[in-house]
C-alpha cells in the first residue's frame with residue numbers, strides 16, 4: 001500500500017489538509033514534533049474522517065528518527081508543512097529558524113532520496129516575494145515569476161528551501177516538486193473541531209481579532225495612512241479549507257504526470273482578491289456579533305500596502321480556485337473560538353499514561369496510542385460496551401486539576417474529564433469534544449450513568465498518574 005507522508009500534519013494548515021487528503025481517498029501518515037501543535041488535532045482528524053491515522057512524533061532535524069519512519073512505509077509523496085513560522089521571532093532568533101526549517105527540510109530530502117521517494121509538495125509563502133513595491137511597473141496581483149526578495153529570516157528560510165528544491169530537480173529531473181506559495185491563510189474547519197492553536201499573543205490579524213472579541217488582549221491597527229480605500233493595507237486572505245484543497249489539487253497534478261516525467265514548479269495559493277484590515281475587522285464583527293475595539297497605531301515595520309495573488313496559474317494548471325469567502329472564514333473562526341475559549345487545544349504536554357495498579361480508574365493505552373480500556377471502579381469499559389472497535393485518536397492530556405481523555409467513536413466525539421477533588425476522589429464528566437465550556441454536565445452525566453450503570457459522579461482513585 002502506498003502512503004502520503006504529511007510533515008507538520010498536526011498543525012494548522014497540515015491538519016486541515018490531512019482531512020481533505022483522506023476524504024479524497026489517500027492513506028496518510030503524520031510526522032510532527034508537536035512543538036507548536038497538539039495531539040488533540042489528530043484525534044479530531046480521526047473523528048472527522050472516521051479513520052485511523054498513523055502518527056510519529058519525530059523532529060525533522062532527527063535524521064535517524066525520520067529514516068526509521070521511511071523504513072516502515074512506502075511513501076509515494078511527501079507534503080511538507082513542518083516548520084516555524086513567526087516572522088518576529090525569526091528576526092530575533094534566525095539560527096533557530098534556519099536550523100529547523102532549512103536543516104529539517106534537507107534531512108527530509110536526503111531521507112526521501114535514500115528511500116527512492118521523489119515527489120514533494122512544499123509549503124512556501126508569499127513572503128518570498130518581499131516588498132513588491134520595490135519593483136518597477138504593475139506587480140499586483142503578484143505572478144509566480146515575480147522576483148523574490150524576502151525581508152525577514154522566516155522568508156529567507158522558505159526561499160532557501162525553494163532554492164534547494166530547484167537544485168535537486170536540476171540534478172535529477174525525475175523529481176516531482178510542487179512549491180505552493182500561500183498568501184494569508186485564515187479561518188477554521190466548519191465543524192469547529194480544527195483550527196489554529198496560537199501560543200501566547202497571536203502574530204496574525206485574525207487570530208488576534210478573535211482573541212480580542214473573546215475579551216482578551218488588545219488590537220492595534222498598524223497604520224491607516226496607506227493608499228487604499230480606507231487607509232489600511234490589503235492582503236489576500238484565503239480560507240484554510242480552500243488552501244487544504246489546493247494541496248489535494250497539487251497532489252493530483254503530480255500523480256497525473258506522464259510516467260517518467262518530472263516537474264519543479266511554483267503556484268500561488270490565494271483568492272486573487274484583496275481585503276483591507278478594516279474590511280476583515282468588520283466581517284469578524286458581523287460573524288461574532290460583537291464589537292471588537294481597536295486603537296490606531298503607526299505602521300508596522302516591514303508591512304507593505306498590497307499583497308494579492310494572481311491565481312491564474314493554479315486555476316489553469318491545477319484546476320483549483322478558492323471558493324470560500326472572508327465572511328465564511330470569520331464564521332468558522334468564531335465557531336472555533338467559542339468552542340475553545342482558552343485559545344485552541346488545551347493539552348499542555350502531550351500524552352499522559354496511567355500506571356496499571358489495581359486502582360479505581362485505569363486507562364490502558366496501546367502501542368499505537370489507542371485506549372485499550374478504561375476501568376472505573378470495578379467496571380472495565382472495553383470492546384462493544386464503548387465500541388472500541390471504532391475508537392479514533394485517543395489523546396490524554398493534563399487539565400488544571402486532573403486529566404482528560406479525548407477520543408471519538410463512530411457517532412460521537414467525546415472528552416472524559418477526570419477532576420481530582422482530593423487525593424483520593426475524582427469527579428468524572430463526559431463532554432463532546434469542543435463543547436467543554438457548555439454547561440451540559442447534568443444531561444450528559446445522566447446518559448453516562450445509564451449506559452455504564454455508574455451511580456455517582458465521584459469515584460475512588462488509587463492509581464498514580466505517571467507522565468511518559
Ligand SMILES: O=c1ccn([C@@H]2O[C@H](COP(=O)(O)OP(=O)(O)O[C@H]3O[C@H](CO)[C@H](O)[C@H](O)[C@H]3O)[C@@H](O)[C@H]2O)c(=O)[nH]1
Pocket residue numbers: 085087125126127182183184203204205206208219220221222223232233234235277300303307
Ligand atoms: O495586530 C495586528 C496584526 C496585523 N495587522 C495588519 O493586518 C494585516 C495582516 O497581517 P498579518 O500579520 O496577519 O499577516 P502578514 O500579511 O503580515 O503576513 C502573513 O502573510 C504573509 C504572506 O502574505 C506571510 O506568509 C507571513 O508569514 C504571514 O505572517 C497587515 O496589514 C497588518 O498590518 C494589524 O493591523 N494589527
